[in-house]
Amino acid sequence: MSSSAEEIEKVIGQKYKEGFVTEIEVETFEPGLNEDIIARLSAIKGEPEFMLQYRLQAFRHWQTLEEPDWAQLNIDPIDYQAISYYSAPKKDSEKPQSLDEVDPELLDTYKKLGIPLDEQERLAGVAVDAVFDSVSVATTFKGKLKDAGVIFCPISEALQEYPELVKQYLGTVVSEKDNFFASLNAAVFTDGSFVYIPKGVRCPMELSTYFRINAANTGQFERTLIIADDDSHVSYLEGCTAPMRDENQLHAAVVELVAMNNAEIKYSTVQNWYPGDENGVGGIYNFVTKRAECRGDNSKVSWTQVETGSAITWKYPSCVLLGDNSVGEFYSVAVTNNYQQADTGTKMIHIGKNTSSTIISKGISAGKSQNTYRGLVKVAKSAENARNYTQCDSLLVGDTCGAHTFPYVEVKQPSAQVEHEATTSKISEDQLFFCQQRGISAEDAVSMIVNGFCKSVFKELPMEFAVEAQALLGLSLEGSVG
Amino acid sequence: MISIKNLHVSVGDKPILKGVNLEIPAGEVHAIMGPNGAGKSTLSHVLSGKEGYTVTEGSVTYKGQDLLALEPEMRAREGVFLAFQYPVEIPGVSNIYLLKAALNAMRKHHGKDEVDALDFLTMVKGKIKALEMDEKFLYRAVNEGFSGGEKKRNEILQAAILEPSFCILDETDSGLDIDALKVVSKGVNALRDEARSFLMITHYQRLLDYITPDVVHVLADGKIVKSGGPELALELEAKGYHWVEEQVA
Numbered sequence: 193m194s195s196s197a198e199e200i201e202k203v204i205g206q207k208y209k210e211g212f213v214t215e216i217e218v219e220t221f222e223p224g225l226n227e228d229i230i231a232r233l234s235a236i237k238g239e240p241e242f243m244l245q246y247r248l249q250a251f252r253h254w255q256t257l258e259e260p261d262w263a264q265l266n267i268d269p270i271d272y273q274a275i276s277y278y279s280a281p282k283k284d285s286e287k288p289q290s291l292d293e294v295d296p297e298l299l300d301t302y303k304k305l306g307i308p309l310d311e312q313e314r315l316a317g318v319a320v321d322a323v324f325d326s327v328s329v330a331t332t333f334k335g336k337l338k339d340a341g342v343i344f345c346p347i348s349e350a351l352q353e354y355p356e357l358v359k360q361y362l363g364t365v366v367s368e369k370d371n372f373f374a375s376l377n378a379a380v381f382t383d384g385s386f387v388y389i390p391k392g393v394r395c396p397m398e399l400s401t402y403f404r405i406n407a408a409n410t411g412q413f414e415r416t417l418i419i420a421d422d423d424s425h426v427s428y429l430e431g432c433t434a435p436m437r438d439e440n441q442l443h444a445a446v447v448e449l450v451a452m453n454n455a456e457i458k459y460s461t462v463q464n465w466y467p468g469d470e471n472g473v474g475g476i477y478n479f480v481t482k483r484a485e486c487r488g489d490n491s492k493v494s495w496t497q498v499e500t501g502s503a504i505t506w507k508y509p510s511c512v513l514l515g516d517n518s519v520g521e522f523y524s525v526a527v528t529n530n531y532q533q534a535d536t537g538t539k540m541i542h543i544g545k546n547t548s549s550t551i552i553s554k555g556i557s558a559g560k561s562q563n564t565y566r567g568l569v570k571v572a573k574s575a576e577n578a579r580n581y582t583q584c585d586s587l588l589v590g591d592t593c594g595a596h597t598f599p600y601v602e603v604k605q606p607s608a609q610v611e612h613e614a615t616t617s618k619i620s621e622d623q624l625f626f627c628q629q630r631g632i633s634a635e636d637a638v639s640m641i642v643n644g645f646c647k648s649v650f651k652e653l654p655m656e657f658a659v660e661a662q663a664l665l666g667l668s669l670e671g672s673v674g
Numbered sequence: 675m676i677s678i679k680n681l682h683v684s685v686g687d688k689p690i691l692k693g694v695n696l697e698i699p700a701g702e703v704h705a706i707m708g709p710n711g712a713g714k715s716t717l718s719h720v721l722s723g724k725e726g727y728t729v730t731e732g733s734v735t736y737k738g739q740d741l742l743a744l745e746p747e748m749r750a751r752e753g754v755f756l757a758f759q760y761p762v763e764i765p766g767v768s769n770i771y772l773l774k775a776a777l778n779a780m781r782k783h784h785g786k787d788e789v790d791a792l793d794f795l796t797m798v799k800g801k802i803k804a805l806e807m808d809e810k811f812l813y814r815a816v817n818e819g820f821s822g823g824e825k826k827r828n829e830i831l832q833a834a835i836l837e838p839s840f841c842i843l844d845e846t847d848s849g850l851d852i853d854a855l856k857v858v859s860k861g862v863n864a865l866r867d868e869a870r871s872f873l874m875i876t877h878y879q880r881l882l883d884y885i886t887p888d889v890v891h892v893l894a895d896g897k898i899v900k901s902g903g904p905e906l907a908l909e910l911e912a913k914g915y916h917w918v919e920e921q922v923a
């Protein structure tokens with residue numbers, strides 16, 4: 193290997209900074225999955241009866257399903273009976289009423305992760321829901337949001353306090369029968385965020401959820417539901433990290449978004465689950481079903497994702513464009529290094545008239561990783577004048593990695609315009625030498641070229657997170673220079 | 675400034691430079707001419723630290739240091755600049771971003787603070803004007819879609835901004851139209867001073883009409899076979915390389 197190749201390796205292979213474990217007393221279910229476990233889970237969360245029935249129905253359906261195998265992924269078999277489905281920090285009393293009551297050990301964990309939960313310290317204008325393994329441990333700025341009429345709380349709390357609202361929407365975008373991982377999630381989900389923005393309200397601050405897996409041998413089953421009622425607006429961001437462990441851990445999430453007339457939801461993800469080590473040992477299996485329904489006319493949903501973590505990513509944030517003139521957007525940067533595998537993309541389903549969608553996907557592969565874009569653009573007969581623009585670019589760092597693109601297009605409406613552009617490029621030794629000759633180190637050159645490549649996606653992220661995402665990208669590419 | 679002694683360089687098993695000796699004192703401009711494949715670009719690459727070349731014998735001393743022991747970016751930060759014969763394109767990275775990153779890397783190396791954004795812009799705009807380039811080039815991706823001549827001009831812009839002490843120009847004149855040649859030469863001449871040396875690789879007398887060299891060398895088959903004053907270039911133009919090769923044989 194040439195010396196610049198070694199440098200690329202070095203840039204990409206930097207240590208995972210969030211890999212520490214929090215020592216805390218926990219209450220954990222024994223491994224295994226059956227109807228009793230589900231009943232216990234539902235009971236411990238104090239859920240209404242309809243929820244238990246929903247879970248059991250999902251579980252019974254899940255048992256009839258097989259794991260999907262159509263993705264470009266090599267997945268070691270998962271033993272679903274060897275996983276624990278609930279783990280939460282032990283607490284003396286009921287749920288803490290204020291931050292002062294939250295275990296300092298936990299506050300410290302989030303501080304280390306760069307997410308101080310203290311409202312004074314927090315980036316101004318961002319409310320945080322912190323989910324630790326199976327429970328939400330704190331939610332900031334709830335009061336201020338409530339004043340604006342916005343509900344932002346753990347979904348477990350929403351099930352107790354606003355059961356009717358949850359019941360009205362839960363599972364209406366991603367049904368409990370949608371797919372293998374979605375059914376599993378519906379049966380055993382533990383926590384996640386619930387957001388309701390009432391009619392005419394522009395959410396006064398950014399909302400964000402920070403997911404942390406801490407316990408070993410547990411799965412995390414996140415469930416998030418966001419409803420933007422007529423003429424409302426919300427921007428939401430999620431971040432995720434986990435300790436470094438040699439065992440693979442499962443994260444199977446379902447996220448549902450509903451946008452009513454003239455409503456807009458901007459959903460951003462910075463996914464930095466532990467990716468495994470440089471030999472491909474350990475790391476999170478990230479199987480996620482994310483879908484938005486643009487139910488109302490003129491509604492809009494934007495998904496922006498920066499995916500740098502996880503050993504395996506299986507994720508296709510999608511938009512069902514039901515309302516006339518509704519808009520769906522998907523902006524994605526997916527970085528894979530070492531032995532990481534990502535099969536990610538989106539689905540844009542055009543049903544309403546004059547609906548439009550934009551897909552910008554940037555895949556960066558380094559090391560021995562495999563990075564796949566898989567996207568579907570479907571235009572139903574009803575979707576007159578639907579438009580889609582897809583741009584799908586791959587960047588290879590070194591020559592032991594792979595990039596793959598699978599665009600699927602199904603058009604049943606002749607007036608539709610669907611455009612697709614794709615490129616594949618490689619960071620060349622000549623480019624790196626040129627930069628070095630101008631005094632820029634190979635690492636900085638890779639990071640500069642990669643950031644340039646991702647610019648059109650980063651500009652879609654909220655300011656603070658764009659900076660974070662850029663830094664993260666540099667870290668995940670550490671050691672990759674060729 | 676730079677002293678090259680008995681430099682032997684191979685690519686794989688193939689010897690390309692076979693004992694190059696060259697001294698360039700501070701403030702001088704040396705031209706290297708020679709037939710295609712003689713090893714001129716190889717010399718420029720070895721001096722700037724490109725991979726893929728093996729130095730089998732000899733040494734290069736630059737400002738008193740062993741140049742060959744330095745990483746390419748360290749050589750650059752110490753003032754070695756190569757204007758490439760074939761500048762690469764870097765999609766997605768704007769010219770101005772690259773220039774700023776490069777300048778800041780140099781400044782950091784010399785213990786200086788990052789350049790102030792406004793000062794930088796003013797400085798760059800001055801230089802780009804002197805080279806009669808459109809400011810739009812600053813915001814385009816590095817060399818992407820640039821014409822051959824525009825790429826060469828862009829190399830000189832980088833030199834003008836980074837102000838290197840030892841500047842290697844590898845066929846900067848090829849691909850330039852007559853007007854561009856004048857502008858680029860003016861740019862190079864503006865950089866000439868007693869502290870800065872140049873190694874100018876060219877095939878044509880034309881360039882030397884505008885940038886008068888102190889010494890002209892002929893590199894043939896991996897060796898410097900003849901050196902002389904500016905008149906040597908004229909003689910070469912009239913008589914061809916065969917004349918030198920015959921004299922040497």
Ligand SMILES: Nc1ncnc2c1ncn2[C@@H]1O[C@H](COP(=O)(O)OP(=O)(O)OP(=O)(O)O)[C@@H](O)[C@H]1O
Pocket residue numbers: 685688690708709710711712713714715716717726
């Ligand atoms: N990577 C390489 N592998 C094999 N041969 C090489 C390599 N690099 C250079 N050479 C050979 O070394 C010799 C010198 O090449 P070089 O590019 O230095 O010539 P030059 O004097 O710059 O020629 P020109 O005037 O055409 O630019 C040529 O024969 C070339 O083919």
Ligand SMILES: [Mg+2]
Pocket residue numbers: 714715716759844
């Ligand atoms: Mg050459």
